[in-house]
Amino acid sequence: LEPDAPHLERIRPLSLHTFSFTLPRGWEVTAYLLDESDGQLQLYERKHFRGQLVWRKTPKPPDELRIMNEIQRRHLEKELPERAKRFGELSVRKVGDFSFGYSLEGEPCQASLYQPKTSTLVQWVFPELGDDALATIEPLLLSYRPNEQELRRWEMFGVRLALPSALAFTEMAPLPANVAVTFESKHHLTVVARRLGMVEETLRTITMAQLHRALLRQGGARIVSSEERQIRGCTGVYTTYEKRGERRLEQLAGRYWKGEAFLWLEKDERRIYGLEQVGPQRAKRLDLLDAFQA
Amino acid sequence: MRSKHEQHEPTFAEQLEARPIKNERAVASRTEDDAVRLRVPLVYPVWLRSAARALGLRQEKSFELEGVGRAVYDRVDGKNSVENLVDWLAREHGLSFHEARVLIMKYLQMLMERGLIVIAANAPRDVN
Numbered sequence: 001l002e003p004d005a006p007h008l009e010r011i012r013p014l015s016l017h018t019f020s021f022t023l024p025r026g027w028e029v030t031a032y033l034l035d036e037s038d039g040q041l042q043l044y045e046r047k048h049f050r051g052q053l054v055w056r057k058t059p060k061p062p063d064e065l066r067i068m069n070e071i072q073r074r075h076l077e078k079e080l081p082e083r084a085k086r087f088g089e090l091s092v093r094k095v096g097d098f099s100f101g102y103s104l105e106g107e108p109c110q111a112s113l114y115q116p117k118t119s120t121l122v123q124w125v126f127p128e129l130g131d132d133a134l135a136t137i138e139p140l141l142l143s144y145r146p147n148e149q150e151l152r153r154w155e156m157f158g159v160r161l162a163l164p165s166a167l168a169f170t171e172m173a174p175l176p177a178n179v180a181v182t183f184e185s186k187h188h189l190t191v192v193a194r195r196l197g198m199v200e201e202t203l204r205t206i207t208m209a210q211l212h213r214a215l216l217r218q219g220g221a222r223i224v225s226s227e228e229r230q231i232r233g234c235t236g237v238y239t240t241y242e243k244r245g246e247r248r249l250e251q252l253a254g255r256y257w258k259g260e261a262f263l264w265l266e267k268d269e270r271r272i273y274g275l276e277q278v279g280p281q282r283a284k285r286l287d288l289l290d291a292f293q294a
Numbered sequence: 295m296r297s298k299h300e301q302h303e304p305t306f307a308e309q310l311e312a313r314p315i316k317n318e319r320a321v322a323s324r325t326e327d328d329a330v331r332l333r334v335p336l337v338y339p340v341w342l343r344s345a346a347r348a349l350g351l352r353q354e355k356s357f358e359l360e361g362v363g364r365a366v367y368d369r370v371d372g373k374n375s376v377e378n379l380v381d382w383l384a385r386e387h388g389l390s391f392h393e394a395r396v397l398i399m400k401y402l403q404m405l406m407e408r409g410l411i412v413i414a415a416n417a418p419r420d421v422n
Contacts, residue, residue, distance in 0.1 A: 007388050028392040030306075046391050047307040047377075176396040177389055198387050198397070201362050270388035 006269045007197075013160060014041075015153035017169070018118040019055070022143040024136045027051075029157065034172060050136075051126045058121050064112040065092060068101040071125065075108055083107075096142040102129050109133075111141050117148050153293070154181065158271070159193045160293035163286070167191055188246075189279035191286065192219070196272040199265065208272075212237045212263040215274065220244065221259065232289065236264030243278050257281075262288060304415065310377035310395070312415045314370045314402055320410050329360035330367065334409045357408050362387075366401045370411050376402070 004025070012023045017036045023043070027050050031042040037057040043050045069089045076084035090101035095111065102109040109129040113122045126137055147153050154161045154169065157179040167183040170190075174180075177197030184190045194215070196202060202211065209226050216223060221241040229238050242256040259278030266273060275288045304312075320334045333356040338346045346353075359367050362383070369379055376398060384394035405411045 005388070008390060011390055026391075028390055030392055044306065044392065047305075047310050176400055177387075177393045197389050197393060198362070201387070204361060 007158070007271060010158040010160070010269060010271075013153075013155040015147050015155035015160075017055070017152075018115055018120045018147050019122050020143075020145040020147045020153055020155070021053075021140060024050075024140055032172075034169065036169070049127055051124055054123045054125070056121050056123075057119050058114075059119060061114050061116065062121055064099055064114060064121070065090070065101070067121075067123070068092075068099075068110045068112055071110060072101070072103060072108065080107075095138055097144055098124075098141045100137075100141065105129050109137070111137070113144070115146060115148070117146070154183075154193075155293070156181070158195045161193055161291050162293055163191065163291055185279075185283065187279065187283040189277060189283035189285070191288070191291070192274070192276040193292075194263075194272070194274035194276075196274070197270070199270050199272055202272070203265075208235065208263060208265065209237045209239075211272075212239050212261065212274070215263070216241050216259075216261060216276070221278075222256065224258075231262050231264035232266075232292070232294075234264040234266055236262060238262055241278070245280065260285075260288070306395075308415065309399070310375065310380065312376050312413045313372055313374065314376065314379075314405075314411045314413050315372045316367075316370050317410055317412065325358065327360070329358045330364050332357050332359065332367075332410055355408075357410065362397075363401055363404070366398065367405060367410065370405070372414075376413075 008025070011028065012025070014021045014023050016034065016039070026045040027043045028045070029041050030044045033039045038055075040052060040054040042052050072090055073084060073087055076087050087103070090103050090110070092099050092101050094100065098111040098113045100109065100111045106128055109126050111124040114120070115122065124141070126133060150165055151162050152165045154163060156172070157174060159179055159181050163183060166185045167189070168185070170182045170184045172179065172181045180192055180194045182190060182192050206214070209228060213223050213226060216239060221243050224240040224242055226237060226239040229236060231238070239261045241259045241261065243259055245255045245257050257278050257280055259276060261274065261276035263272060263274040273292070275292060277285060277288055317334060320332045323331050325331050333354050335354050336352060338351070366379060366383070369382060379398045380391060380394045383389060383398055384391055387394070389397070402411065402413065406413065
C-alpha cells in the first residue's frame, strides 16, 4: 500500500482529552483505555510493538524523573536482572515540551510531560532506544499540542471532530473497520460520529438510505424522514429521527427526543462517514457538519 | 501436557505467521448467485452415532459463503499465512493493517467454528 494513501493518512492524527499528536506512518492503536483521568493506548506497526501512551490526572505536579526511573528499573528487573543491579538513573534531555529519559541503546526510553492546566501527566514508553527509533520518536514528541481549548479536537481511528468542551467523550465502539464514538453534554445532547470501511461490501446489498436507517434503528431510533442529498460534496443521506428520552422523568413520561443524522460516502478514501445528534428540546444543537474535520 | 492456565497465548507475530488449511472433507459447489456452498460431514459423539444413524439424523451440514467470506475461503490454501491474507484484504478494501487483521481473524474464526478450516500454528517460541 502507498504509505500516504488517504485512508492511512487519516488515522495519523491522535487527539484525546487534553493532548494531540501526529502518529508516525504505519503506527496503529491496537488496545486502549480511554478514561479521562486514567487511560492508555498501545501502538503497533504491523506486528511490532512501538510504544505505549499513558495519561493520568494527578492533583499535584508529580516527580517525573523519579517516575521514569522507577518504570525503567522495574522493566530491567523483569527483563535484565543483572543490568538492573547496575542501573543508576536515566539521562534526561528536552525534546520539544517533553522530558526525554534514556539509558543504553536497545533498552526502553520514555518521555514525560505534565499539563498543569488540566493536572494531567502524559507519558510515552518506547520499547527500544536506537538511531532508527529516535528518528521516529522525536518527530512524534515534537508534534505534541495541548488540547485544552473551548473547542476540543477529537481524532482517533480516522474519526476527526472539533467539539465544544461541554461535550464529553462517553464511549467508543470500534468494530472491525467500523468505529462509532459517542459524546454527551450535561444537558443530555448526544453526538455520535461514525466511520465505516469495507464500503463496497457494505453497499453490495443495501442502499445508503437503508444502511442509515439500519444504523439508527440499532441505537433505538424511530425514523421520521430520510432524503438523499449531497453532503460535503459527496453522495449522502440526511435522516431525521426520534429516540425515547433516556434521562430521569423523560423515561417515565415516554417523551421522544428529536434527532438528525448525516451519512455520506467519501469515495477517495473508500469510507462512509456519519454524524448524529439527539437530545431534549432545550438542549442547544450543534451545526454538525461544522464539527467534522476534513 | 500444559494445563489450561499454562496455555501459551499467541502473540500478534505468531497469529500472523499461522497458516489456515481447508478441511479436506468439505465439498464445495458454486451456486447460481456466485456464492460457494460447502458441505461438511457432521461428526456426532461416539455414544450418539448409532442412534443418529437409526433415527436418520442428517449426516452433513452445509454453509453458503459469499462476498468477503468467500474470497477469504478461496485464499486459504495452506501456503498463505494469516499475514498474507491481512495484506490482501487491506489492499483490496483500502483498510489499515490492523483493521484488516481484526477482520481476517473474525472471518477465520467463523470458518473454523463451522469446521471448514483449521489453523496450523508454528511451534510456539520459548516464552521463558
